[in-house]
Amino acid sequence: MILTLTANPSLDRTIELSGPVLRGQVQRAVWAGQQPGGKGVNVSRAVAAADRDTLAVLPGDLDDPVLTGLDAIGLAHRSVPTGTPLRSNITVTEPDGTTTKINEPGSPLSSQTQNALLDLVAEQAAGASWVVLAGSLPPGVDDDFYARAIERIRELDSPPLIAVDTSGAPLTAALMASPDLIKPNAEELAELLNVAGLLHAAGIRDDARAHSDCGASDSRDAAEPFQPVEPLGTGELHMIADRLESSPQLAARATSTLLNARGSRPRSILATLGAGGAVLAQPDTAWHAQHPPMEVVSTVGAGDSTLAGYLLGLTAGREPEAALARAVAYGAAAARLRGTGVPSPADARTDAVTLTPLETPAAPLAGSPTALTDTHSDDTSHRHEGTAPEAEEAR
Structure with a gap:
């Protein structure tokens, strides 16, 4: 069973236009729809579409449109009442696949x-076999919420493996608890490397400055990592x-650098690269799938x-690596669907995906800074062995 936790679920409303967005003008939609969503909820929906056991855990009152939407599609879920309505997110899609999202912050918990x-x-x-902690955190929830969830789950006698799909400070905090898997996109990976002080070790910082007039953001690659740091400028990011x-090879070096830095760290990274496919990195191996x-209809979900x-x-x-091929096939299938659509196994063309092994830096990286304060460096009980495991913001 795959369990998901979505701390900030939403009712996802999608509006499809017949042409580009025209700012300040009235436009008529050619299609509109809505689905119960939030990143973890979407994962559970896709798992259920494959006739596999899943349970979505989320906040929300039983009569909230998100919860009644889950009832309507028959998705197994458990919730904690909040007394306040869950948020709505709006997505506008254009014929060329351009997607514009407007996400509400959500109600405080x-x-x-x-x-x-x-x-x-x-x-x-x-x-459960896996627990997925996914999405943004609503207002008033501390950045360490997912880290606390990891600690609670690992107190179980036989804890499941844990995947985290979020961004910013909540992702940084979750890494302190060494999840088994993280799934950043390219921007989130760049931000992680910056906060960890690993841009230079990953071969990005010097090259980035040589190719950009965006201005330097910091020079702390050799400093103590995961301390307050100037964020990357929008242009450089x-x-x-x-x-x-x-560049899948650069993405492989970036993910491997993070995995092999000393201290607390994820145990594997599934980095999504938009149209560039995805890279799966483990401490001593990396694969690219393309x-x-x-034709892209909507990238949401x-x-x-x-x-x-x-x-x-x-x-x-x-x-x-075979699971990576299925992952990319599923992502591509979802991008061909309207709204926050999730594919079935029949939609995912795994046979169309090209798999390529990639070279990774030697592990550990000599002289690399500590990625995080080490809270689980001696814990190997959740590491992947054998066939066991190893374009979009946190919503």
Whole structure:
């Protein structure tokens, strides 16, 4: 069973236009739809579409449109009442696949609701193979919420493996607890490397400055990592992300650098690269998977389907690289669907995906800074062995 926790679920509304967005003008939609969503919910929807056991855990009242939407599609879920409505997210899609998203912040969760969610996740995680902690955090929730969830889950006698798909400070905090898998996109990977002080070690910082007039953001690659740091400027962040998406080898070096830095760190990384496919990195191996070009309808939820496809492959006993091929096939299939659509196994063309092994830096990287304060460096009970495991913001 794959359990998901979505701390900030949403009712995802999609509006499809017949032409480009015209700012300040009235336009008529050619199609509109809505689905219960949020990153973890989307993962559960994709897992359920494959007729595999899943349970979505989320906050929300039983009569909230998100919860009634889950009832309508028959998705198994458990919730903690909040007394406030869940948010709505709006997506506008254009014929060329351009996607514009407007995400509400969500309603604050009280400390009692947060603790109840953690209790519910720990209770339901017993017997699960994977727990997915996904999406943004609502206002008032501390950045370490997912890290606390990891700690609670690992108190179980036989804890499941844990995947994290979020961004910014919550992702940094979650890495302190060494999840088994993280799924950043290119921008999130660049931000992680910057905060960890590993841009130079990953071969990005000097090259980035040589190719950009965006201005330097900091020079702390040799300093103590995961301390307050000047964020990357928007121009430099986009430039680095573009380079990562266009160069699987650079993405492999970036992910491997993070994996092999000393201290707490993820145990594997599934980095999604938009049209560039995805890179799967483990401490001593990396693979790239690429789907042929196709017509994109909506990219919303494609990253969630990518993660679902990967976990479906792993829990079916596939080797990690075969699970990566399924992941990219699922992401591509989702991008061909309207709204926050999730594919079925029949939609995912795994046979069309090209798999390529990539060279990675020697591990550990000599002289590399510590990636995180080490809280689990002696814990090897959750590491992947044998066939066991190893374009889009946190919504």
